Amino acid sequence: MVQLTMEMEKVLLAYSGGLDTSCILKWLIQKGFDVICFVGDVGQKEDFQSVKDKAIKIGATEVVVKDLRNLFVEHFVWPAVKMGLIYEKRYLLGTALARPCISLALIETAKEFNCMYISHGATGKGNDQIRFELSCYALNPHLKVIAPWRLPEFCEKFQGRNDLMEFAKVNAIPVSASLKSPWSTDSNIMHTSFEAGVLEDPAQIAPDEIFISTKSPMKAPDTPILIEIVFNGGVPIRCVETSTGKTFEQPLHILEYLNQIGGEHGIGRVDIVENRFIGLKSRGVYETPGARILFEAHQDLEIYCLDREILRVKSLLADRMADYVYNGFWFSPEAEYVKHCVEESQRTVNGRVTVEIFKGNCWAVSRESLYSLYNQELASMSVHGQLNPSAATGFIEINAIRLKEHYRAYHNATPNNIKGLSRNFSRVKLT
Amino acid sequence: MVQLTMEMEKVLLAYSGGLDTSCILKWLIQKGFDVICFVGDVGQKEDFQSVKDKAIKIGATEVVVKDLRNLFVEHFVWPAVKMGLIYEKRYLLGTALARPCISLALIETAKEFNCMYISHGATGKGNDQIRFELSCYALNPHLKVIAPWRLPEFCEKFQGRNDLMEFAKVNAIPVSASLKSPWSTDSNIMHTSFEAGVLEDPAQIAPDEIFISTKSPMKAPDTPILIEIVFNGGVPIRCVETSTGKTFEQPLHILEYLNQIGGEHGIGRVDIVENRFIGLKSRGVYETPGARILFEAHQDLEIYCLDREILRVKSLLADRMADYVYNGFWFSPEAEYVKHCVEESQRTVNGRVTVEIFKGNCWAVSRESLYSLYNQELASMSVHGQLNPSAATGFIEINAIRLKEHYRAYHNATPNNIKGLSRNFSRVKLT
Amino acid sequence: MVQLTMEMEKVLLAYSGGLDTSCILKWLIQKGFDVICFVGDVGQKEDFQSVKDKAIKIGATEVVVKDLRNLFVEHFVWPAVKMGLIYEKRYLLGTALARPCISLALIETAKEFNCMYISHGATGKGNDQIRFELSCYALNPHLKVIAPWRLPEFCEKFQGRNDLMEFAKVNAIPVSASLKSPWSTDSNIMHTSFEAGVLEDPAQIAPDEIFISTKSPMKAPDTPILIEIVFNGGVPIRCVETSTGKTFEQPLHILEYLNQIGGEHGIGRVDIVENRFIGLKSRGVYETPGARILFEAHQDLEIYCLDREILRVKSLLADRMADYVYNGFWFSPEAEYVKHCVEESQRTVNGRVTVEIFKGNCWAVSRESLYSLYNQELASMSVHGQLNPSAATGFIEINAIRLKEHYRAYHNATPNNIKGLSRNFSRVKLT
């Protein structure tokens, strides 16, 4: 456990401007630390100047705001699209990807300011504490982490929101007048997540007003829109609005455009219960407009381009990678290795996909690639050509060997104990 | 290869009433066979009486029409829902499931009529020939299969549709006046599939008029509908339309209702390129309204109920099972085994899911289960209770051991050849 | 963390009679606990009476010695044989299997004696603490665990062996005169393990004198011995020494016999570095004579009996199960599930294997089974029969489709950027 000494040691605090990290900032100062605040801009649409002012007012020695949006899109979101990462088949990992990105910046900033401690406001039940800390330990194991929400002293002092409010009042920490939201939100350029509060009952339908970056499909335009996305090596390199010809090529611009258009059309909402790394289930609601569109387009093109067996292997690896990322192991030997392997499969995922977007739906409707193994002539039902039709006879005959052997062994067998071994085959009866 | 002798041997022909199998019927008779026609009703909405009349007219000795709808839904569709089967992440296997069902009935009928041959009209490039024949060989390896579209003699005689038309004319086989559809269709109670013809160009957007069991989302009602689905042991046992209280409990009734409501709301369309067993890629368009709703509801409940690690294993197994089914191995030792294992995981998938359906979208919005491992109090962000917050500190510390060791080995290392081994960690720079 | 109160609360201590647990026993008494000692006989060849006397002398309220050998063999070793469990391809899990067995007995005994605490002497770096505690929490989460080697208070007091010796002396705890072994040992009827001390340097060859249950292959008899092992449902049900006809049928008797004969012939030694659950690597030396013979025999029969595809799936599952067991999750939802699935595959693993044993080697040399899918006539190179030889032509032709398509796409391609995508094919040159 961290020894909190009284010398003026420097802490770099991941600061959001909210009530929790504001109280933590003050508390760390009171514990004798020299606190530098770090604010990473991963696209969360914050008034960074006022966050900065607030931190200074509370007593931060320095406030560092870094624009991480390009880093995030190019080195975290794009690889996730390229690998087709999805957790438990539905969650696109928006928060899980942002944490190592912010951690990378934290580590660099800690080095810059010569801090030996890093602190954050993540709680002891969540995934984020793990993602932050494992990233930090992987990148610089000499750093120490102060996680106040896991320190008995801190938890005793602050047993609920009221204690924080009281502490804020006493210490002249500005508190926004607005009432506490009945759920908690985390936002970045890839997605917005909602959890806790009223969402904690999975039977309770999520209120429509929680969503902030997507329109309800019910209020979305009545006309579909077509978008062309061009991929090279598995990553989007161009995005064209078919009707207008508007074109985007920078990663950040592509994602911003798709967020805007996807948000307008209600794309990318999910409401799920997921398995946290620590072994709890929790309910999360997410809206991921642009990245959802990219996920669908990439998946379509990938299956179009890749050999079937490569696809099978890649798919297994991507599932593992999604678990690594969710669990906080973005920076780890295994993620580094598997990322390399999955990315290797993407060398031929080059081409163009057209997606149709309409009231919450996003479908690939057309795809083209010079690298596809699709062979129209070979596949054609109207031409015999290229493939000797009788080849399939041998193919089937050989594939049937195992089945016939199984039949021979279990259906011809006379001893009573062999009968009945093969259950399903005999269980299903017509009448 | 099958020896076509001239004695009056009995063939059971899987007959559809279409041009291909009508010509095959006549051709088999001309080759000296005694042909019995089998028509399996898996929900394809056919006028079975006229199919029967046509076969008799052409010369079939007998025509057997069997209603396989309950068999299909209860022993093929329901298990697929229970196992969460999906091929290459998008195809719900509607045709792949119907083939072994029809084969089972074929085998029983062949036995009844003492036929030693089975014949079908599937082509030599497709999956269906394999699914039919492997099913037959698994269930009765003594049967022989005549697949005319793979016999050189037949293929030479019938090189295209014109040859079939000509043969039909000469042999007084009735041909429906309607023009050939510009694509081919296969339909059953689970889905309708479309392929070939204009769909053979994957860049060509599928024309909206191909769809027959779903409305376009653009023409679907403007009001969402809520449906409650109750599962027991992973299979749906009740389905309630929330607004009206209309309730369905028989498998066939549940599926028919969901097809109707899903069709009305444009649910379950996909347009994909898929990998066929023989190694080709082909483009398929599918509409699977009811089963899509069930798939979404089941997936939601499953993640809600199952332990995370069971879910991981089950998920791997279900992916394998989907490949088995797609490739025609429904009746096989491995499918029998894996089916057992996947189904074993479903014992606690009991509960209720509410899905919202709107213009092509189908989302789970609420779920309840007495068997869920979700623990609201434990998960709650507003209560410390139950979980010692400092436990996570140890958890993270231990999980960091490997990461720190990796750092120690590769970042502290002095020899030049060790540096650079760990690429990603150092590659990403903030600039 | 456990609150050590001063009331007379009852602790059940897993007691070995060694220096560590003797000091822990005294220390717990000094902390005010009422301590009951539990000694589980899993075949470790201890003088249990003197262990008992020692505990009483130190101050234990009660000492419970339970013979767990049958429980261990039948419910832990036999399932491991049946599942073919092996960790990281070389470790047969002897200790990992004993821990949940002992835990099961601990839990039952704790209930019997109404203890709410369980204590053990496992250290904070090892696997055993985890195996004990996860087993206990799975079986009765209301129990609390006292792990002195992880309590700061205890660790400070006892910083090394000298402190324990001193404490023993002061508290009149009998200490065996013998010097501390230069490595540590754990023994049960399945295996003996050695680690720590001189073994901590993986480059250091393990001294031959460490082994206690196997002769050195160099000193083993010069004549091989043949043993027949009969399996039913994947577990050994009879074991016959071919030369003498000596027969064993009880699980415990089979294992004891194979340990004796295997030990005599130097079977089952391994010297490995393994990955511990907490993320360390550690070096372990093991001798597992009888179980190694069973592993080899079972593996041979399994491949002989099972369908290839079932074997593939089973093999994946068994690898997962080995990790679960190694990591302490024998009692867990996932292990329960996967164990069921793996065992399901063993229904047809029935038959007889003859193994030859000679100076450290153990080979299957003959196998027979009524359930095997081996078909001598079909496999025979001297008979064409049963299999149409030209079928393979079609089989190969169809399997080549993907390969030819790959060639077509990448070798015929003209654009420069496509060339070179397929590296290996062109890289290897004859020169």
Next chain:
Amino acid sequence: MVQLTMEMEKVLLAYSGGLDTSCILKWLIQKGFDVICFVGDVGQKEDFQSVKDKAIKIGATEVVVKDLRNLFVEHFVWPAVKMGLIYEKRYLLGTALARPCISLALIETAKEFNCMYISHGATGKGNDQIRFELSCYALNPHLKVIAPWRLPEFCEKFQGRNDLMEFAKVNAIPVSASLKSPWSTDSNIMHTSFEAGVLEDPAQIAPDEIFISTKSPMKAPDTPILIEIVFNGGVPIRCVETSTGKTFEQPLHILEYLNQIGGEHGIGRVDIVENRFIGLKSRGVYETPGARILFEAHQDLEIYCLDREILRVKSLLADRMADYVYNGFWFSPEAEYVKHCVEESQRTVNGRVTVEIFKGNCWAVSRESLYSLYNQELASMSVHGQLNPSAATGFIEINAIRLKEHYRAYHNATPNNIKGLSRNFSRVKLT
């Protein structure tokens, strides 16, 4: 099917000098082909001059003998060692690796001599036909293959060995006086395989006289020998006989040395039943002295060096690769991809392993590496240092969450239908 025309088309025949390929050579000439014979030296210890003379005598237009030993060792055996390939846990793939190597040379030779046909003597039931032909189709799909043992015409003419003998006599094909061996053998520098004949009964113990490259362990030296093997990037780069200092560094020299020493000490024999690609089981006996030693040494070093989680992924991939190789897909998109991924994991498999070799046994007894993640101080049982012992408490507590939740859900539950869901936990009783 191949159209055998009467023009003088050129065939390249994979020629062994044996009865089968000699008859095929003559038969092809009689069919009007211009036949060039190809003999690949993969270390099979043949008198290549007399093989050449024989072919010329029979009528071959040309005979090409190519020394493929370095190609085989460096591009097939070494990668297999590096990847740790083993089929069904026991077969090191000696033949499966030689086939694509020979095919590569065949393709190049066919190009050189402008042949459009390739022919071989592999039978229609085995794996080799598939390995040859898939390799050829992958490397040059324009080539055509003549596989006489699958042509009805050829099979009818030659129904057994007697027909071949008769044909040889009539056509003045020299036949070696020696009687036919009661099993068939295939040999290369990696291994020798035995199958068919008396080995076709898996219950029959393989006669000791079949082995040709290994001494019986019973006749092996009474003194063990130590060998040091140095790996770099997962491949052996140096091999030192400890007692003499004899050192080998060229791949071919290393393998030859290890074959000699391994053969002398009886290393690398296995007797197995394996699953062929076409779905049969067959019995094979193999001796693989040198490669077995390398396999053991590599496995030991790999686990010593690699991160645990990388090892898990690598291990899954290597199992797939072994299947690809066994099934003839060495040259395939998937093998190319997976090979790349597995090899990527080997970048840090650098170090030295000492193996002890004695009468059929081969154990790693010592290992050293600058790249290992083994940390002696951290692993040490005698030092607390580096690791906070109480961290494990939190680690266990968090890992127990799922287990406790499972208990809560199923053991506390009151409804009857929930009880009993968790079988094993309650099934095992102490009595």
